[in-house]
Amino acid sequence: xxxxxxxxxxxxxxxxxxxxxxxxxxxxxxxxxxxxxxxxxxxxxxxxxxxxxxxxxxxxxxxxxxxxxxxxxxxxxxxxxxxxxxxxxxxxxxxxxxxxxxxxxxxxxxxxxxxxxxxxxxxxxxxxxxxxxxxxxxxxxxxxxxxxxxxxxxxxxxxxxxxxxxxxxxxxxxxxxxxxxxxxxxxxxxxxxxxxxxxxxxxxxxxxxxxxxxxxxxxxxxxxxxxxxxxxxxxxxxxxxxxxxxxxxxxxxxxxxxxxxxxxxxxxxxxxxxxxxxxxxxxxxxxxxxxxxxxxxxxxxxxxxxxxxxxxxxxxxxxxxxxxxxxxxxxxxxxxxxxxxxxxxxxx
Amino acid sequence: xxxxxxxxxxxxxxxxxxxxxxxxxxxxxxxxxxxxxxxxxxxxxxxxxxxxxxxxxxxxxxxxxxxxxxxxxxxxxxxxxxxxxxxxxxxxxxxxxxxxxxxxxxxxxxxxxxxxxxxxxxxxxxxxxxxxxxxxxxxxxxxxxxxxxxxxxxxxxxxxxxxxxxxxxxxxxxxxxxxxxxxxxxxxxxxxxxxxxxxxxxxxxxxxxxxxxxxxxxxxxxxxxxxxxxxxxxxxxxxxxxxxxxxxxxxxxxxxxxxxxxxxxxxxxxxxxxxxxxxxxxxxxxx
Numbered sequence: 001x002x003x004x005x006x007x008x009x010x011x012x013x014x015x016x017x018x019x020x021x022x023x024x025x026x027x028x029x030x031x032x033x034x035x036x037x038x039x040x041x042x043x044x045x046x047x048x049x050x051x052x053x054x055x056x057x058x059x060x061x062x063x064x065x066x067x068x069x070x071x072x073x074x075x076x077x078x079x080x081x082x083x084x085x086x087x088x089x090x091x092x093x094x095x096x097x098x099x100x101x102x103x104x105x106x107x108x109x110x111x112x113x114x115x116x117x118x119x120x121x122x123x124x125x126x127x128x129x130x131x132x133x134x135x136x137x138x139x140x141x142x143x144x145x146x147x148x149x150x151x152x153x154x155x156x157x158x159x160x161x162x163x164x165x166x167x168x169x170x171x172x173x174x175x176x177x178x179x180x181x182x183x184x185x186x187x188x189x190x191x192x193x194x195x196x197x198x199x200x201x202x203x204x205x206x207x208x209x210x211x212x213x214x215x216x217x218x219x220x221x222x223x224x225x226x227x228x229x230x231x232x233x234x235x236x237x238x239x240x241x242x243x244x245x246x247x248x249x250x251x252x253x254x255x256x257x258x259x260x261x262x263x264x265x266x267x268x269x270x271x272x273x274x275x276x277x278x279x280x281x282x283x284x285x286x287x288x289x290x291x292x293x294x295x296x297x298x299x300x301x302x303x304x305x306x307x308x309x310x311x312x313x314x315x316x317x318x319x320x321x322x323x324x325x326x327x328x329x330x331x332x333x334x335x336x337x338x339x340x341x342x343x344x345x346x347x348x
Numbered sequence: 349x350x351x352x353x354x355x356x357x358x359x360x361x362x363x364x365x366x367x368x369x370x371x372x373x374x375x376x377x378x379x380x381x382x383x384x385x386x387x388x389x390x391x392x393x394x395x396x397x398x399x400x401x402x403x404x405x406x407x408x409x410x411x412x413x414x415x416x417x418x419x420x421x422x423x424x425x426x427x428x429x430x431x432x433x434x435x436x437x438x439x440x441x442x443x444x445x446x447x448x449x450x451x452x453x454x455x456x457x458x459x460x461x462x463x464x465x466x467x468x469x470x471x472x473x474x475x476x477x478x479x480x481x482x483x484x485x486x487x488x489x490x491x492x493x494x495x496x497x498x499x500x501x502x503x504x505x506x507x508x509x510x511x512x513x514x515x516x517x518x519x520x521x522x523x524x525x526x527x528x529x530x531x532x533x534x535x536x537x538x539x540x541x542x543x544x545x546x547x548x549x550x551x552x553x554x555x556x557x558x559x560x561x562x563x564x565x566x567x568x569x570x571x572x573x574x575x576x577x578x579x580x581x582x583x584x585x586x587x588x589x590x591x592x593x594x595x596x597x598x599x600x601x602x603x604x605x606x607x608x609x610x611x612x613x614x615x616x617x618x619x620x621x622x623x624x625x626x627x628x629x630x631x632x633x634x635x
Binding site for chain 1: 411469472473476477478479496498499577578580581582583585589590593595596597598599600
């Protein structure tokens with residue numbers, strides 16, 4: 001074949017057109033795409049949420065595409081007119097970013113059968129919270145004989161070189177820093193006291209993990225004995241025989257709303273709504289509350305049981321009283337400056 | 349198509365065959381790169397205002413520059429370790445029988461057959477507080493308290509050196525096998541000792557392999573996001589993690605693009621130093 005200018009131009013134009021109008025190549029209908037999180041979230045959703053959704057919706061086709069919140073936002077942002085995702089799952093920080101960038105639709109609250117049963121903190125008109133994530137103190141009961149009771153215990157001299165934290169890339173790291181700041185008189189708008197406290201924590205720091213998942217590995221390797229940790233992550237470790245315990249500090253366990261959203265311009269809007277409805281039902285939330293998932297429910301009709309009732313809260317009233325919710329709108333305003341400051345100041 | 353076949357220059361076929369790959373590169377490499385460059389030339393995250401602000405921010409910020417510096421230094425350290433440990437293996441390969449050669453090749457290639465994540469996790473187990481090294485040293489009574497190996501620069505260098513070792517050894521083996529073994533004998537018979545033969549004959553002739561190995565190892569080591577973050581932890585910041593933080597966590601794409609472009613240029617500069625050395629060494633080896 002001889003390449004002449006005409007055939008070259010035709011090829012280039014075709015490729016160019018496919019890039020400019022991605023709709024050309026994806027014109028046909030696709031299944032509902034739900035971007036959950038990786039790891040235990042994916043397992044739980046595959047085993048419980050997806051079957052419940054398919055049962056209620058005549059076996060509608062659904063695909064799980066697990067990825068981090070930030071990657072979901074990047075993907076949707078790259079193709080706003082024809083998003084490759086229909087339902088997004090977000091931590092509080094990224095949820096506000098997605099809303100701010102106009103990537104999600106308001107949740108059709110008046111159509112929803114379950115929205116009004118959610119506890120008030122979970123009722124978010126731009127996308128309700130079907131689950132809470134809870135952050136408290138994690139420790140190795142073989143090395144730490146008296147269970148810690150407060151965030152302040154991390155500063156105890158007996159934990160010299162035994163404390164692990166994560167950097168601020170994660171929701172956990174950022175939320176924890178805010179809580180430390182609050183403990184020392186700061187707030188979401190002023191984390192200076194938190195950074196001062198971190199400075200004092202340095203002798204105790206054994207590791208600053210790149211992500212919360214790496215903290216789990218550090219417990220397994222005996223690298224650290226105590227750290228702020230995610231309730232669910234700890235239950236998974238515990239189930240695998242790693243000696244770890246979770247305790248809600250007396251200042252209150254930090255609760256993050258995990259919100260679920262319909263993506264703007266989704267071609268599967270109706271099914272997306274149905275999937276979210278399924279996630280809000282007391283049945284799905286009850287199954288997910290039980291072992292091995294132990295995900296904290298947000299529907300007030302769910303009766304708390306098992307490990308969650310034992311360690312966290314027996315009912316909605318106690319939950320509201322023991323959980324601390326943070327103002328992520330305020331946090332997002334300054335988060336990049338904090339990450340920069342953390343990069344510079346925290347060297348061990 | 350109408351032209352007489354006899355009159356056509358046969359070399360024109362070469363261009364035609366290269367077109368698919370060239371197009372592929374144009375669409376999937378050059379175009380995104382240009383997009384990256386375009387994005388980096390904006391002062392705001394919405395990419396509305398043109399300007400060199402992102403570059404100025406990076407180049408006038410001692411912290412950002414120190415991240416770049418420590419990343420380039422990390423690459424140099426890993427490359428040095430790989431060279432020092434890899435050369436003897438390649439040298440040995442030339443001097444053993446075929447059966448041992450197979451075994452050596454297998455050992456060299458084995459790391460490439462497992463995923464980087466798996467290899468890196470193995471290093472967490474080795475370097476941890478209760479890991480193999482600390483447990484051995486403690487049971488021998490050499491140390492009382494475990495050494496801190498994980499989450500240190502030392503740990504990152506060692507782990508990266510193992511992970512990237514095949515990229516150094518394979519070019520070295522190729523280069524060394526091209527050297528005529530008669531040259532060794534000739535050097536010996538002319539009265540040179542083994543060390544002198546090594547430094548005057550073997551090393552200069554193997555330089556192209558050394559350069560190729562160094563370039564590959566260096567480029568792979570500084571961009572190894574997984575190993576750097578798992579062994580280095582969250583407080584040791586190298587360029588790939590810095591980039592990820594800006595692009596993914598902070599959604600600051602223009603600054604992330606500027607970081608990528610600066611990183612790309614820095615790496616190109618280092619690689620071109622290697623290539624220049626390689627060109628000089630070819631002249632030296634041929635002399």
